[in-house]
Amino acid sequence: MSESREKARRRMRELVDAISHHDTKYYVEDNPEISDFEYDQLVQELNDLEATFPDLVLPDSPTQRVSGKALEEFPQVEHKVAMLSLGNSYSPEELKEFDARVRKWLGEEKVEYVVELKIDGLGIALLYEDGELTRGATRGDGKVGEEVTQNIKTIRSIPLRLRPDSGLRTIEVRGEVYMPTEGLRRLNKDREQRGEPLFANPRNAAAGSVRQLDPKIAASRPLEAFFYTLGYSKESMPKTHEACIEAMKQAGLRVSPHTRKFDSIDKVLGHISSWESKRDDLGYEIDGMVVKVNSLAQQLKLGYTAKEPRWAIAFKYPPKQMTTRLIDIQVQVGRTGALTPVAVLEPVQVGGVTVTHATLHNEDEVKRKGLMIGDHVLIERAGEVIPQVVKAIVDRRTGKEREFRMPQTCPVCGSKAVREEDEAVRRCVNASCPAQVKERLTHFTSRGAMDIEGVGPSLIDQLVEKGLVSDAADLYALRKEQLLELEGFAEKSSQNVLDAVNSSRGREFDRVLYALGIRHVGKTTATVLAEAMRNLDRIQSATEEELSRIEGIGQVVAEAIRDFMDNPKNHALLGRLRKAGLRMELEKKASGPLSGKTFLFTGELSSMPRPEAEALVQSLGGKISRGVTKALDYLVVGKDPGSKLAKAKSLGMTILDEKAFLEMVGKK
Ligand SMILES: [Zn+2]
CATH class of the missing domain: 3.40.50.10190 (BRCT domain)
Structure with missing residues (x-):
């Protein structure tokens, strides 16, 4: 090996170790030691070295998190130790019975319980060999799962290597991959814009993402993981479950900060009931708690029944489902003119929140679920995101229920509403439909887009109805006298609105692109497009074919972009937005690996x-x-x-x- 290669190899090892150390600090411990900028510099240096010496790329390099080709199917793997499911309990009485069984079995011995959150995600088992992540598998049926190693590697909170100074080297650990509530909300919003089916709950979203055959898709999903079981350790096994968790933490694996130990079942029950309301603030879904006997020797003594351990039990919180009445089905008009049926419900408490509306997605969905106006329905607040109607309770029908008919005209402007052959959605054909104009403006000013504070739906209603604003560019021409004439606006509030509109001129180009509300162009796609094309002129002059060849764009999106850009009204709008001072190009980076070339x-x-x-x-x-x-x-x-x-x-x-x-x- 030449001297420069040897030097590069050493530096690459150093960089990989440093980056994985900082990944742990950031993703696992939420306690970063360096700035994002300094972190990016380390990654950049590693990227450069790997580009120069591609044959020296280390298998545990962070650049290898997303690698490999899409699979035809997942190979099957047998778990080292079977992943049994837990018995369930639903009441304090059942938990006390569990405690009584444990005590009977153990005689006079003192018992401690460890209580963990039961995260609503996908159970996984990871194998580390000599400190290196070599295999990730789903739980499957408990004995045989699917090997999803390349997808597991894309999750940044999962270390590719265990900390070298920890006692754990060759181990199998179990945990849960989950999608945080906010991530699921954004993913679903994006999917809704693309006309893709929504994930009903975080468990489906996590499972659907981990079981993607293409690791690039898995990498794009906001997944996280917690670990809660050390299933096997070649070197040495701690004596208690608590110590196992501590050892996993020392090894750099992410463990829940909410795990607690108690010396009586009454304390366990108090803890569990205190979490029933707190769970809404976690940022991810849990559906219960898990109670485990702490001592591993006692676990061994207790052993297993045919299907579950005797030393652990799950406590399930009441489901977030309720029945209520479907009073009406209203039809809303979105910014692309899509008519969406919305269920109007008799208000009902579900998981601590009052639910009055639920989305029904489209007319086929109403038909598929066989819903009739006046029905009693089962609703579910899934993933804290959007309440869903699960089904009608047909047995409770009285004969007075009415069938729902999707209107053939727009309920707002009366124009024809057309359903294209290959679409599930009916759309109002009138581009100046006030409902569409308002929705487009609401999208334009929303937080993820131009983030114009204070310009929300109620002000937009007024502005559109008074004829002051009919598209986004009009916002930038608003004058104070006009605002002062609106209901509830005084000197200061008017000035605030103008200031907010003004400061939005500085938003990045990708946000402008997203704010335009081009069909199928969600936030991620807008960023991809902005980064690939750098400026508006390029996008406007690119052919559909050129656009579709950008990674992550594809045929349908390219067509939608072209459609938007080819529309003379949009062309004029873009011209006026440019004149208003909005950014129509990405800021040029001052330096980079090609700088000066x-x-x-x-x-x-x-x-x-x-x-x-x-x-x-x-x-x-x-x-x-x-x-x-x-x-x-x-x-x-x-x-x-x-x-x-x-x-x-x-x-x-x-x-x-x-x-x-x-x-x-x-x-x-
Ligand atoms: Zn309309």
Whole structure:
């Protein structure tokens, strides 16, 4: 090994260790030691080294979290120790019976219980061999699960290597992969915009994400994990469950901060009941608590019945389902004109929250569930996100229930509402429909978009009805006299609105793109698009084919972008927004690995459209030259190059083929 390779290898090891240390601090302990900027610098240095020495990339490098190709199917794996399910209990009495059984079995021995949150996610088992994560598997049927290692690796709170100074080296641990409430809410919102089916609860969302055959999709999902069982340890096993958890924590595995130990079942019960209301503030869903005998020797003595351990039991909180009456089904009009049926419910308490409405998604959903107006229905508040109607309770029908008919016209403006052949949704065809205008504006000013504080639905209602605003650009032309005429607006409140509108001019380009409300372009897609194309001009001039070749965009989205950009009204709107001072390009990075270097492209690249390649160079700090000049550093040559190639050759310039270019920008 040459000296520089050896040096690089050592530095890469150092960087991987440092980054994984900081990942633990950030993702596991929520206690970062360095700034995001310093962290990014470490990652950048590692990226650069790995681009230069691709054969030296370490298997536990953080860059390997998302790697590998999509699978055809998951291989099956047998668990080292069977993952049995727990018995359930639903009342304090049942828990006391559990305690009585445990005491009877153990005789005079003192018993301690450890109580853990029962997270509503997907059970997994991880195998670490000599400190390195080698396998991740789902619980499956308890004996045989599916191997999902590449997806598990994409979860940042799961360490790829155990801390070298911890006592654990070759172990199997069990835990739960889950999706936080906020992550699920955003994912569902994005899916709704794309017209994809929503996840009913966080468990489905976590399971659906971990069981994605394409690790890139899994990586894009906001998953986290907690570990609660040390199933096997080759080196040495602690004596209590509590000590196992402490050992896992020392090894860098994320464990719940809410685990507690008690010396009597009454204290356990008090703890469990105190969490019933607190659980709504956790930020993720739990459906109960788990009570375990602390001593592993006692666990061994107690053993198992045919299907569950005798030393542990789950306590389930009452489900967040209730029955109520479906008073009416109203139809709302969204910003793309989509007509959405909404259930109006007799108010009912579900899991501590009063529910009055539930989404019904579309007319087919109403039909599929066989809902009739006046029905008694079972509703569920799943994942703290959106209340859902689970089903009608047909036995309680009186004969007075009415069938629901989806209107064929827009309930707001009366225009025709059309359902395209391959769509589940009916849409109002009138682009100036006041309902659509209001929804578009509400989206534009919302927090994730332009974040214009104080310009919410009620002000937008007034502005649209008074004819002051009919599109986003009108917001930037608002004057104080106009606001003062509105109900409830005085000098100060009017000024606040103007200030908020004003300061939104500085929002990043990707937010502007998202705020436009282009169909299928959610927040993530907007960011991808902004980063790939860098500015609006490029997006406007890109063909559908070029757009669809951007990673993460695809045919449907590309078509929607093109449709939006080709509409003359939108073209005019964008012109006015630009005039209003909104950012129509990503801020250029001052420095990057290509900083100071000038590139020129000739011929067609097979891996990406040229505008994207140019944008990529710029995003890494490089410049694009307009022709073959002395200032040019690299000519990148694709298929069927033009005359530039001969000229560059004659001037003795550095010529890169596509492969070399991709290596240089870290895409290979
Ligand atoms: Zn309408």
